[in-house]
Amino acid sequence: MNIEQLTAWVTALVPDQKPGVSKQFAECIVPAGQLHQLCKDLRDNRNTQMDYLFCETAVDRKDGFHMVYHMKSTILQHTLVIRVILTDKINPEVVSVSDLWHGAEFFEREIFDLFGIRFTNHPDLRRLFLEEDWVGYPLRKDYKDSFTLER
Amino acid sequence: MEETLLDIDLKDREEYIINMGPQHPSTHGVLRFETCLQGEMVKYIIPHCGYIHRGIEKMSESLSYPQLVHLTDRMDYLSAHMNNEAVALCVEKAMEVEVTDRVKYIRTILAELSRIASHQLWWSAFGMDLGALTTFFYGLRDRERILDIFEETTGTRLIQTFITPGGLMNDVHPNFQKRVREFVTYFRKKLPEYNQLLTGNVIFQERTKGIGYMSKEVAISYGVTGPSGRGSGFHCDIRKLAPYSAYPFVKFNEITATEGDTFARYWVRMQEMSESLDIIDQLVDNIPQGDYMLALKAIKAPKGEFYHSVETARGELGVFIVSDGGPNPARIKYRTPNFSNLFVINKIAAGHKIADLVAISGSLDLVIPDIDR
């Protein structure tokens, strides 16, 4: 499917989606509550078959944390970006997709470690890189420590 | 899995836990496998990483695009050229510029050379992991010739910082083509030796065949890419799926195997070496003339988000840039191949013997700084 078809497909599943900024891939901004169901539909439907989540990351923007899911179908060779905006910057929380894609489990642990976003239903939500007693979440924009090279 | 290993009541006294790493001869870098054993059998493995976490993504937020390139060398240091290329291509895509054909050719040749060099080092270390100590020296002996080519052109051997947004740091050395051609003939002769020494060896085949089976579904679900994924029949070669640089100009095959075991992953890498030689062969004589660097006023990505992936020696390296239009990225995310390749280890190594765990982790070809970043 091309970009328009994919966007239309997501619109059919999640009517209140908003188009994203990417010109490269089809991109949809969806409400956090509908994320898991949408991902499950996208993965399991014959027409989309998004079986490969190749990148999952978070971005700290002014309006909240953006969760960005890059997913791809290895059979149909189309790529879709799903974006969730978490407006709560103190205690961001989103549902985990690690039951759909195994690889997501570790992407999510990394995001939890560096952004402090909690994933519900995650099987093993521990810090991945930093020590358990590390204070703060380094990739947040408001994170300050004495080592960061400022210019 | 909420409980950590220390909490588990070892009622069954036959179970015990050993640490493979962070300082252990078979983990090539600082990675720790918390391995639960029952006799010689591995029950489960919990990988612990972060020993070499340097916060490259955070550092990159305060650096301009040409500056942050040099940090990517330090992720997967064995595919330094490919890492640089990934950032360069992503920035070029954002800026909507295209480099000259000369740059594309040179980038591709360098990338393929470093793919061979990386596979050579992997082959050496893999043999060592299995106890064949001589492979290490043969692999390094041949890799040295590639590093000499790199050193002559880029000035450094391992971490080059040569490919930069807009082109290359400097033009290639006049001897470059001659030396590359020499290397291709030399290595074509040496490659059969590798097979005689290790591939055909009955002990080696017994040690690798049928060990660490990874199905295609598992590979896709965990996102295992590169030769490790292709050993399971996962067609994930970015060079074929979305050709970049000079790959559209050359003919080559995507090497895949369907067995999904350690030997399949080994075999794919061995074939890739000769495939890379073919790619270099097609390119090295036809490097077009042109500038090695585009005359760009300022290297700034426009506001927006950009993703580009390249095929490194270990799989798909994706660069995700979020830009606010300034000279620095607002956020840069590296989707590194080893990160995804690592975590499949519990799935495929549990139930095997401890010696197989070494073979399996060797066949995944992990470079630890690439996991931790």
Add this chain to the structure above:
Amino acid sequence: MYDFAPFIDSYTSYLNAHFSPFWAGLISMVSLGVALLLFYAVLGLYLVYAERKVCAQMQNRMGPNRVGPMGLFQTIADLIKLLLKELIYIRNADSFLFNIAPFIVIVASIMAIGSIPFARGLQAVDLNIGVLYILAISSMGVIGVLIAGWASNSKYSVIGAMRSGAQVISYELSVGLALLCAITFAGSMQLSEIIASQQDGWWIFKGHIPAFVAFVIYLIAGTAETNRGPFDLAEAESELTAGFHTEYSGIKFAFFFLAEYMNMFVIAALATTLFLGGWLPFHLYNFTAFNTVMDYIPPVFWFFGKTAFVIYVMMWFKWTFPRLRIDQLLALEWKYLLPISLLNLLLISFLTLMQWHF
């Protein structure tokens, strides 16, 4: 020619003439012990050196080349370093067993060389059950390995020691059966008699194919018994860091290290004695001129030359092959080597019975 017996006899008669029988016995024993220990240390060090040079050459390297001409004194320097190093004591380790283990290993290998005939008349004790003695003594080393692994209180060591136990117990069978072939041919377990029986030709040539098969099996099983690559599972570097001697340091580690090389020497020396004619020179059938020339080379050179060749082959194995896994190691013994050597022994008994060997 080149008989050491008169020399040794004159030494003992000198002692007997000047000392009381008790003192004469004591002095001859002490001098023998000192000689063997010196021989042991020098040979051990130079085997290490030889191994390093051999593997270096196979790997396109130079090997030791700093200390002394061509690095000849490198291993001596290493020994001095190991002597000066701190002996690390492990908390919670069983210190008595931990300390005694290296001695068991090294004593076993020292005792084994006592009955090896180096040349005519140059043999400390010529037991009438020489082969059995060497076999029994050299397999005592594994007890030291097991103790070392257990007493270290380290998981790597325990796994290594257990592997070593399983390995030595299985491969002891093949070693024994392969040696039994030569014993069947010679009809004696006394090493001097086995050599004497090869006066007209070495058993590897005289015994047709079965003797050769027995020799190859002995070589493989012997390599396995010394815990050397490709059978070095007990110390599998990439899996168990250093296996049973992970926790040892300094001179105690050196004991393990030396014992490994001396065990290799014992295995090679036994192979030489039983299959390759010991210190006997190489003779071509009825080619008198050639045989006379060969006779002029002293038996000591013949013995050490043949042993060096066998040791070289064992090194060649180590630096070429990948390591086996524990189940494959046992499968190799029980599924391949043992049935073949049993069959082989049957054939050899038949050959001997029919007097079909040359």
Add this chain to the structure above:
Amino acid sequence: MALLTTFREVGTYFREIYSGVASLVRGMRVTGGYFVRPQTVTQRYPENRKELKMFDNFKGELILVHDEQNHHKCNVCNTCMRKCPNGSIEVISKKIEGADGRSKKVLDKYIYHLDMCTFCGICVSVCDEHALKFDQEFEHAVFDRSKLVKQLNLPGSISQKEANNE
């Protein structure tokens, strides 16, 4: 029939042994070949110091190019300092009175932190005056970290521009 199968099994058993041994011998031929015909590729390093020649582009350490008259080309534009990703370059300028009576900015100290340098080569490529270069020196080991902080402008050196004005 059963006998035939047994024979076939026995045949496979021995064929396995044969092919296994053959593969081992093939490997031993490679290592044995190198033993017989040694091809040493390693070098005796400190001894071959004299013959050891690095490649022209080799990035050993950063130097400020000086000519025979002890003139360098730095005009204190600070580009290298700004472009260095690790902050390993410090350009310290001073104001002097020129020949025409106007005060000018000239180089006082060019400090290079070798311990922080990652040899990315950006400083050399951004310098419009070609004042910087990488040297062939590669033996950097020292016992004291502070020795890795180097002043690149030689004592008493002045920039070419200055020299021309005088």
